[in-house]
Amino acid sequence: MFKRLRGIRCKNSIQQDDNNLEKELMRQLDLSRLPAHVAIIMDGNGRWATKKGMPRSFGHRAGVKSLREVVKLCVELKLKHLTVYAFSTENWKRPREEINILMNLLVEYLYKEIDELCANNVRINPMGIISELPEHAREAVTMAVRKSENNTGLVFNVALNYGGRAELIKAAKEIGQKLVDGELTIDEINEQEIARHLYTAGQPDPDLLIRPSGDYRVSNFLLWQLAYTEFWLTDTMWPDFGRKELLQALLDYQRRERRFGGLLHN
Numbered sequence: 001m002f003k004r005l006r007g008i009r010c011k012n013s014i015q016q017d018d019n020n021l022e023k024e025l026m027r028q029l030d031l032s033r034l035p036a037h038v039a040i041i042m043d044g045n046g047r048w049a050t051k052k053g054m055p056r057s058f059g060h061r062a063g064v065k066s067l068r069e070v071v072k073l074c075v076e077l078k079l080k081h082l083t084v085y086a087f088s089t090e091n092w093k094r095p096r097e098e099i100n101i102l103m104n105l106l107v108e109y110l111y112k113e114i115d116e117l118c119a120n121n122v123r124i125n126p127m128g129i130i131s132e133l134p135e136h137a138r139e140a141v142t143m144a145v146r147k148s149e150n151n152t153g154l155v156f157n158v159a160l161n162y163g164g165r166a167e168l169i170k171a172a173k174e175i176g177q178k179l180v181d182g183e184l185t186i187d188e189i190n191e192q193e194i195a196r197h198l199y200t201a202g203q204p205d206p207d208l209l210i211r212p213s214g215d216y217r218v219s220n221f222l223l224w225q226l227a228y229t230e231f232w233l234t235d236t237m238w239p240d241f242g243r244k245e246l247l248q249a250l251l252d253y254q255r256r257e258r259r260f261g262g263l264l265h266n
Contacts (some may be wrong), residue, residue, distance in 0.1 A: 018244060019085030025247035033254050035207030037081035038074070039229070041221055042067065044237030058153050059102045062239035064109055073243050074154055075120045077250075081155045083127070085221050089163035103133070106160070107140040114144050121153030128162030129201035155203065162199070164223030171197035172225075200225055208253045210246070211239045230256055 042063055049059030067084065074082045087102060108125075117124065124144040133141070139158065145264040174197045178184035184193070195201060209218075214235040218226060232249040234241075 014198045019104075022244045022247060025244060025251055029076065029247060030249055030254055034077060034079060034250060035253055036079075036204045037083070037206045038079060038208045038210065039083040039085075039206040039222060039226075040070070040210045041212070041219060042238045043085075043211065043219075045214060047213065048237035048239045056098060059237075059239055060098075060101060060105055064097075064105055066238055066241050067109070068113065069242050070246055071117070071122070071156065072120075073246055075122060075255075079154055081157065081206075083157035083159065083200070083206065083222070085159045085162070085219070087128075087160050087162070088220060089129070089161055089166055090220065092161075103137045107136055110140040110144045114147050116189065117144075117156070118148050118151060121151045122156050123151040123153070124148045125155055125157045125199075126160055126168075127157050128160045130160060132161050134231060156262055157200065157203075159199075159221070164218075164220045167198055168224060194224065198224060205229065207258075208232060208249065210234075210249050212241050212245075228258070230258065233242050 001167050045059035045063040046056040047055050047059070048062065052058070072080065086106065091102070092099065114124075124141075126141050126145065130138060130141055137160075141158075171194055175184065175189060175193065179186070200222075205227065206222065207230045208231075209222075209226060209229045210232050214233075216233060222229075230253055232252055234245065234249075236245055
């Protein structure tokens, strides 16, 4: 009984420390200088579960909890755009059982969270080849888009069956068709025209990319949009990523000087 009580006290103490750290990070944050667009590669679910001796599905479900907390904080901070990498075009190479689990978690998340997301004025914007998803996943995505389409708060981009190269191919084909149809000339092809044919059309490019799990690559994510994005990397696995980690990333972002290829001037 004593050991159990000691364990509870220890857990409560850790929770209190986390709360205090979160409050301190929030105090330091300049709410007038937040990034307009944050992108996140939600990585490390499987490895997190494996280290705990659990099946990979356990990690994916824990990752959904992290996503929920991050979205809530983005709403609280009144961020304008959040893009998360949920399922890549390369993820189809994973075992069929794991793919099914991921699709079921997507469906479960959208149906469970859509009412709260709408109550918080969040608009769902799927990015990727949605037509290739399983029927129940397509139906869930369609439902979420329909219910949230008139919301004017956080734009929540969910990259599903998404690949940066596939996105650029899509843009090239659409621009090529405009050339064939005489709607566009060669000289009119510029950065703005290409951006109009991306999934993020009408949105600012990400100011900040967050990558958990200790990897140092973009993994075919937002290849065009990340040209001048600030990267924030951490060894923390996505299931352990929460409010204080996001606040730390935002605070570190505010301490940087963005040059966009130019020089700083005093």
